[in-house]
Amino acid sequence: MVSSGVAVAAVAALIVAGPAGAADAGKRIDLRVLVLTDGTPGVDAVSAQLEREGVPYDSIDTRLAGRPTVTPALLTAAADHGKYQGVVVPNENPLPAAEATALADYERGFGVRRLVAYTWAGPHAGQTTAWSGPLDGGSLTVTAAGKAAGFGYLAGAIPVDDRDPSVPESFATLGTAGAGFTPLVTGQAKGGGAGSVAGVYTVDGREQLVVTTALNRFLTHGLVLGHGLITWLTKGVNLGYWRNFFSLHVDDVLLPDDRWHTGGNCTVGADCPSDLTAPEIRMLPADVDTLVAWQQKNGLKLDVAYNAFGAKATDPLTTRLLARKADLRWLNHTWSHLHLGSVAAADITAEITKNVDWARTNGVTIDKQELVTGEHSGLRSLPELPADNPNLGPALQAAGITSIAADASREQFSRVIGPARTVPRHPMNIYYNTGKAAEAVDEYNWVYTSRANGGSGICETNPASTCITPLGANGFTSYIVPTEVRIAFDHVAAADPRPHYAHQSNITEDKVLYPVLDGLLTRYKAVYAANTGLVNPRMSAVGQLFARQDAWRKAVAARTVTGYRIGDTVTIVNTGAAAIDTPLTAPTGTRKVSLNLLGVGVPGDAYGEAYGGQRSAWQSLARNKPVAVKLPS
Numbered sequence: 001m002v003s004s005g006v007a008v009a010a011v012a013a014l015i016v017a018g019p020a021g022a023a024d025a026g027k028r029i030d031l032r033v034l035v036l037t038d039g040t041p042g043v044d045a046v047s048a049q050l051e052r053e054g055v056p057y058d059s060i061d062t063r064l065a066g067r068p069t070v071t072p073a074l075l076t077a078a079a080d081h082g083k084y085q086g087v088v089v090p091n092e093n094p095l096p097a098a099e100a101t102a103l104a105d106y107e108r109g110f111g112v113r114r115l116v117a118y119t120w121a122g123p124h125a126g127q128t129t130a131w132s133g134p135l136d137g138g139s140l141t142v143t144a145a146g147k148a149a150g151f152g153y154l155a156g157a158i159p160v161d162d163r164d165p166s167v168p169e170s171f172a173t174l175g176t177a178g179a180g181f182t183p184l185v186t187g188q189a190k191g192g193g194a195g196s197v198a199g200v201y202t203v204d205g206r207e208q209l210v211v212t213t214a215l216n217r218f219l220t221h222g223l224v225l226g227h228g229l230i231t232w233l234t235k236g237v238n239l240g241y242w243r244n245f246f247s248l249h250v251d252d253v254l255l256p257d258d259r260w261h262t263g264g265n266c267t268v269g270a271d272c273p274s275d276l277t278a279p280e281i282r283m284l285p286a287d288v289d290t291l292v293a294w295q296q297k298n299g300l301k302l303d304v305a306y307n308a309f310g311a312k313a314t315d316p317l318t319t320r321l322l323a324r325k326a327d328l329r330w331l332n333h334t335w336s337h338l339h340l341g342s343v344a345a346a347d348i349t350a351e352i353t354k355n356v357d358w359a360r361t362n363g364v365t366i367d368k369q370e371l372v373t374g375e376h377s378g379l380r381s382l383p384e385l386p387a388d389n390p391n392l393g394p395a396l397q398a399a400g401i402t403s404i405a406a407d408a409s410r411e412q413f414s415r416v417i418g419p420a421r422t423v424p425r426h427p428m429n430i431y432y433n434t435g436k437a438a439e440a441v442d443e444y445n446w447v448y449t450s451r452a453n454g455g456s457g458i459c460e461t462n463p464a465s466t467c468i469t470p471l472g473a474n475g476f477t478s479y480i481v482p483t484e485v486r487i488a489f490d491h492v493a494a495a496d497p498r499p500h501y502a503h504q505s506n507i508t509e510d511k512v513l514y515p516v517l518d519g520l521l522t523r524y525k526a527v528y529a530a531n532t533g534l535v536n537p538r539m540s541a542v543g544q545l546f547a548r549q550d551a552w553r554k555a556v557a558a559r560t561v562t563g564y565r566i567g568d569t570v571t572i573v574n575t576g577a578a579a580i581d582t583p584l585t586a587p588t589g590t591r592k593v594s595l596n597l598l599g600v601g602v603p604g605d606a607y608g609e610a611y612g613g614q615r616s617a618w619q620s621l622a623r624n625k626p627v628a629v630k631l632p633s
Helices: 041-053 097-110 144-151 220-234 285-298 316-323 345-361 392-399 437-448 475-493 513-527 539-558
Strands: 003-005 028-030 033-037 057-061 076-078 086-089 113-116 127-134 139-142 157-159 171-177 181-188 194-203 206-211 248-253 303-306 329-332 403-407 420-427 500-503 561-566 569-574 580-587 591-595 601-606 609-611 614-621 627-630
Touching (some): 033 041, 041 220, 127 194, 157 513, 181 220, 285 513, 539 580, 569 614, 580 627, 601 627
Parallel strands (some): 033 086, 248 303, 303 329
Antiparallel strands (some): 003 057, 139 157, 194 206, 580 614
16 A cells, blocks of 8 residues: 655755756646655665655555556546656666556656665666775765755765774765766765766656665765755755754753762762762853853854752852853753652642742743753653653643653653643763763763673663773773764754753863764764754754644645645645644745735745755645745746
């Protein structure tokens, strides 16, 4: 059967869509993609990108008996009405002959593009093989043609990770272009091979983007290239929305954090014997100035998640934070960091509102609808707490909370509890109990090395963990920082809006958080073009995005929102029971259309917001009131 898939994350690109060509002039083409899958990683990677961006697609598994047959009736609703704006196939020969002919005829007749998710650089793809082997540790480069054809959100050079030198991770055949082939992305192997890894082969009146490097939904360079593949496929016009997000919450501000004991392999005040002591970690006034200066230099805000129980009238840190209050983005972390697993609703409400009252009294601007509980307590947390505290929902209602932080390592997806939506946050492996790099290395070694190497052995028993060779004195710089940079970069490249979180202990003493943040921004700026800046939302905005995404997924699955293109006009119609926020991406130069007194559509203001070389936005779409935009000529 045909399955419908969608999810959301964000949208951007560059002008790849112009006026209708001869094949599709005057014809209606629905804004939906057809995916033929055989379960291989390449086509799964493309499907994952469609889901991230919220692009509607239908999927046919070619391995299944009784699947729909690819026929003109499946592809068209009428002679001048095509059901799909693009086709994704797993390889160069995905269908039996009759179905392959029907699909090729459709692509040719409607000017619809094909994306071949993985093949080899051979004559069938307009190339000859120049080199083959692992690309690990090499690099990719977007060509000028690639930037003009959908990859203009990239600066040009893309490193290929080598996460494990003992394992080949990124096999490719690098091609030399023949007649009809235009390279969009080229590869340079670490060993010296060079050639195309993605390019357009124009033959038989059809355009095919052929990918000759293996991708999966987790490889970093695949995440980076994913949006360009979709933009090329849809000619830059699709239902969906794409952004690269990065937000980070600094928890426990105004409170001290316990310290890791390097001799006892434990946290003082938590699990250390009583005879082991070490001073707590708490920010100094100068750390506030360092934070503000970092924000101003980089154009990003870190959210200051504060516990006002720690504020004192004669405390220098409190005084400095309030002096710089307008330079900071504040976030309610409860009054005293009380664990909310089993407390009464009134006590939970008090923890929330006392922190709000402190902010109001001291002129601190907050969003009163946001909340981070201490250790994400109150929410279910297996095995300790199998269900939410039943008092949490009523307390959130009483306090007016609509967004509550959750731990993404425990629950990845957003859900609703009472009046609020959870916003999962990615924990960083910059531990809350470390203010110094040496402490971070020592704890990292304890967690991630085997018992034989002096570690805890957790890595040996936890299937989600991997043991490493013990890090040396420079392990923080040589291993921990680049590892955390890569993990955070992957979240950004996957258009993941979930915030990250660290702690106030990490921005004092050795300031161990900043090298990770600086490394992330350096890598981001090297890979992405200036027109594709990081989006830095506060938590309530992420909660709103999750709500929009959930509603959009349901509408796409129910097919109550339809988008289609006829020539240079795109129309979207909502036949659902209520208005819905709908995402659309289109080229720069696209304009809104309004009806004049004669009922004729007239181009008006520019559509959407600029990002990555395109225009995109969420817009409210009322029931049975079509919205149209005019594409640039």
